[in-house]
Amino acid sequence: MGKNFKFNVKNTNGNARVGVINTPRGDIHTPAFMPVGTAGTVKAMYTDQVKELGAEVVLGNTYHLMLRPGAERIEKLGGLHKFMQWDKPILTDSGGFQVMSLSKLRKMTEQGVEFQSHIDGRKYNLTPERSIEIQCLLGSDIQMQLDECTPHPATEKQAADSLRMSLRWADRSKVQFGDRPDQALFGIMQGSVYKDLREESAKGLVEMDFDGYSIGGLAVGEGQETMLEVLDYAADLLPKDKPRYLMGVGTPSDLIESVRRGVDMFDCVMPTRAGRHGLCFTHRGKVNLKNARHADDPRPLDENSPCEASNRYSRAYLHHLMKCNEYLAPMLLTWHNLAYYQELMAGIRQSIIEDRFEKFYLETTELWAQGDIEKI
Amino acid sequence: MGKNFKFNVKNTNGNARVGVINTPRGDIHTPAFMPVGTAGTVKAMYTDQVKELGAEVVLGNTYHLMLRPGAERIEKLGGLHKFMQWDKPILTDSGGFQVMSLSKLRKMTEQGVEFQSHIDGRKYNLTPERSIEIQCLLGSDIQMQLDECTPHPATEKQAADSLRMSLRWADRSKVQFGDRPDQALFGIMQGSVYKDLREESAKGLVEMDFDGYSIGGLAVGEGQETMLEVLDYAADLLPKDKPRYLMGVGTPSDLIESVRRGVDMFDCVMPTRAGRHGLCFTHRGKVNLKNARHADDPRPLDENSPCEASNRYSRAYLHHLMKCNEYLAPMLLTWHNLAYYQELMAGIRQSIIEDRFEKFYLETTELWAQGDIEKI
Numbered sequence: 001m002g003k004n005f006k007f008n009v010k011n012t013n014g015n016a017r018v019g020v021i022n023t024p025r026g027d028i029h030t031p032a033f034m035p036v037g038t039a040g041t042v043k044a045m046y047t048d049q050v051k052e053l054g055a056e057v058v059l060g061n062t063y064h065l066m067l068r069p070g071a072e073r074i075e076k077l078g079g080l081h082k083f084m085q086w087d088k089p090i091l092t093d094s095g096g097f098q099v100m101s102l103s104k105l106r107k108m109t110e111q112g113v114e115f116q117s118h119i120d121g122r123k124y125n126l127t128p129e130r131s132i133e134i135q136c137l138l139g140s141d142i143q144m145q146l147d148e149c150t151p152h153p154a155t156e157k158q159a160a161d162s163l164r165m166s167l168r169w170a171d172r173s174k175v176q177f178g179d180r181p182d183q184a185l186f187g188i189m190q191g192s193v194y195k196d197l198r199e200e201s202a203k204g205l206v207e208m209d210f211d212g213y214s215i216g217g218l219a220v221g222e223g224q225e226t227m228l229e230v231l232d233y234a235a236d237l238l239p240k241d242k243p244r245y246l247m248g249v250g251t252p253s254d255l256i257e258s259v260r261r262g263v264d265m266f267d268c269v270m271p272t273r274a275g276r277h278g279l280c281f282t283h284r285g286k287v288n289l290k291n292a293r294h295a296d297d298p299r300p301l302d303e304n305s306p307c308e309a310s311n312r313y314s315r316a317y318l319h320h321l322m323k324c325n326e327y328l329a330p331m332l333l334t335w336h337n338l339a340y341y342q343e344l345m346a347g348i349r350q351s352i353i354e355d356r357f358e359k360f361y362l363e364t365t366e367l368w369a370q371g372d373i374e375k376i
Numbered sequence: 377m378g379k380n381f382k383f384n385v386k387n388t389n390g391n392a393r394v395g396v397i398n399t400p401r402g403d404i405h406t407p408a409f410m411p412v413g414t415a416g417t418v419k420a421m422y423t424d425q426v427k428e429l430g431a432e433v434v435l436g437n438t439y440h441l442m443l444r445p446g447a448e449r450i451e452k453l454g455g456l457h458k459f460m461q462w463d464k465p466i467l468t469d470s471g472g473f474q475v476m477s478l479s480k481l482r483k484m485t486e487q488g489v490e491f492q493s494h495i496d497g498r499k500y501n502l503t504p505e506r507s508i509e510i511q512c513l514l515g516s517d518i519q520m521q522l523d524e525c526t527p528h529p530a531t532e533k534q535a536a537d538s539l540r541m542s543l544r545w546a547d548r549s550k551v552q553f554g555d556r557p558d559q560a561l562f563g564i565m566q567g568s569v570y571k572d573l574r575e576e577s578a579k580g581l582v583e584m585d586f587d588g589y590s591i592g593g594l595a596v597g598e599g600q601e602t603m604l605e606v607l608d609y610a611a612d613l614l615p616k617d618k619p620r621y622l623m624g625v626g627t628p629s630d631l632i633e634s635v636r637r638g639v640d641m642f643d644c645v646m647p648t649r650a651g652r653h654g655l656c657f658t659h660r661g662k663v664n665l666k667n668a669r670h671a672d673d674p675r676p677l678d679e680n681s682p683c684e685a686s687n688r689y690s691r692a693y694l695h696h697l698m699k700c701n702e703y704l705a706p707m708l709l710t711w712h713n714l715a716y717y718q719e720l721m722a723g724i725r726q727s728i729i730e731d732r733f734e735k736f737y738l739e740t741t742e743l744w745a746q747g748d749i750e751k752i
Contacts, residue, residue, distance in 0.1 A: 044703035069696045320445045327420035
């Protein structure tokens with residue numbers, strides 16, 4: 001890893017691992033969920049709240065930040081940490097995924113990708129080199145190579161061509177990144193749902209010796225069952241002594257199932273985006289606060305949670321705030337969801353430390369299955 | 377006042393007064409600015425933030441709350457304080473003003489006003505009696521009589537007819553309110569810009585002996601100069617030993633000018649609404665954070681403010697959040713504006729206590745006039 005990064009696995013239960021990444025900006029206890037701070041803010045949250053919930057790293061999106069306010073501008077203002085007032089580690093993606101999902105008039109070549117901003121139509125060029133340059137301007141602690149997130153479904157030929165280009169881009173990213181002791185660079189495994197391609201991707205990346213390895217191209221429409229089939233072998237293809245990051249995943253169920261298969265890091269807009277839409281995650285499954293059944297319910301979302309958003313306000317009040325499109329609704333529900341996600345990850349970590357992950361897994365998933373807090 | 381309310385004027389400087397209203401739910405130091413919590417939430421703020429800024433009372437809107445979630449529902453859930461988790465005093469308006477400005481198909485008679493909800497077209501009937509009934513169901517500490525806010529401009533005949541009906545409604549409101557030792561009822565002075573009508577209104581209300589007196593029908597399009605001309609005599613028409621509340625006012629300049637003319641209490645959506653639109657109030661005047669000149673400005677809005685929203689984030693960051701329509705923009709800018717309003721009121725109170733209000737007034741308005749923090 002970057003010389004001043006260390007990763008130590010403290011204990012394993014089956015394939016599940018508990019560990020810690022030491023970084024110059026603080027430790028990241030794994031398995032970790034990283035809240036997404038797309039445009040330099042975890043939506044509807046103050047950074048101090050995010051920190052108080054136990055998040056030790058947040059994600060920034062290179063695509064969004066390169067368009068607005070611009071990487072060079074953030075660098076001049078002292079970097080992304082200072083800009084958004086977050087002093088713990090920041091992980092950035094490469095920008096590639098959002099270019100493909102959000103931008104207009106894309107043109108991808110071996111060189112990189114040309115695209116037009118979805119905001120103002122301005123033309124940009126993103127190459128493996130420029131992506132790393134941007135991530136360095138932002139001051140990102142954990143950076144991602146530019147890759148192509150192979151769409152689903154893809155034929156074996158399409159997936160192979162795609163992953164091989166991503167491998168060549170991995171190499172260029174690594175050259176551009178150079179020697180940065182205080183920052184880490186991850187390679188990204190692709191290969192779609194084809195085991196031999198996942199192997200080829202992993203092998204190519206491991207030969208380049210990255211600081212960590214991301215598992216890409218999952219949670220792109222293949223469904224949880226197929227995703228878990230890939231994870232059944234994918235994590236094992238990666239070195240045991242480096243962190244494994246499953247990109248863009250997922251639901252609480254996705255998280256615990258993936259930890260069980262050896263994943264250490266996650267990011268997803270799920271808890272924040274769902275919160276803005278009135279959908280809450282709890283230990284008894286999902287609750288849709290827009291549902292009229294909550295209109296007279298005096299109970300909080302979770303009286304046992306230490307989070308004020310979960311234990312203090314009645315479901316009737318939260319329902320009312322949603323109905324009235326009040327700012328406080330996304331503020332409270334995002335807070336609640338991130339609290340639940342961090343509580344879940346803390347529970348997972350503790351259970352692995354205490355050699356009872358499988359029991360924790362069974363109890364937790366059983367409670368979710370009993371569901372629905374709305375009916376309690 | 378309600379038996380368990382007391383109002384004491386501690387000191388006066390010219391017409392400016394500093395005092396305290398003791399209520400069963402806590403003291404309100406006057407002159408006071410009351411943040412508006414329209415639908416049971418001060419928009420984009422946690423109640424604890426509002427409290428930490430020094431606000432000792434917030435406003436609830438009867439019109440909004442009677443439509444959603446409904447007064448009877450709030451009563452069943454334990455009242456508005458519990459519903460919104462605010463344990464200090466709440467002042468409610470009568471609903472009349474919003475019926476006239478927001479609802480559809482209104483029909484006003486001596487009895488009251490029939491209207492259709494602006495949300496779903498449902499029909500409602502608001503009478504002086506029903507307004508008080510609703511405010512009692514909400515558990516409001518300081519209630520307002522139903523009145524007609526005389527529109528501007530109005531002929532003397534229109535203004536006279538209007539204020540006389542409001543006086544009859546004041547009487548009916550008082551009868552309905554009855555004997556409630558823990559709650560207070562204010563009468564509302566009308567009379568438009570006509571001094572003899574303001575006198576008639578004040579005389580009628582004072583004879584009924586209300587717990588406090590609101591000054592209504594101002595800040596409705598007449599302009600600051602005309603408003604202050606009315607205030608030059610209006611406050612003096614009201615008893616010295618009762619609080620005077622100027623409804624729906626205003627800008628920082630409106631506040632300090634009105635205090636200077638004897639007003640004790642204010643409410644306005646100005647700081648919260650402006651904050652949501654990127655407009656900030658500071659000791660050096662207004663700042664529009666949407667302006668491109670802020671894009672690279674590393675300075676906070678006010679480094680000397682104790683409020684994190686004002687002293688921690690760069691104008692460049694706040695500008696960026698506004699441009700991206702991020703939730704954090706209204707969250708931070710509302711917070712900043714309410715902090716500035718509370719800081720202004722605290723400064724006003726302290727200066728009156730120390731017999732230097734006129735100096736404070738001159739210094740403060742001079743700084744505003746030098747303006748524009750954007751150019752500093």
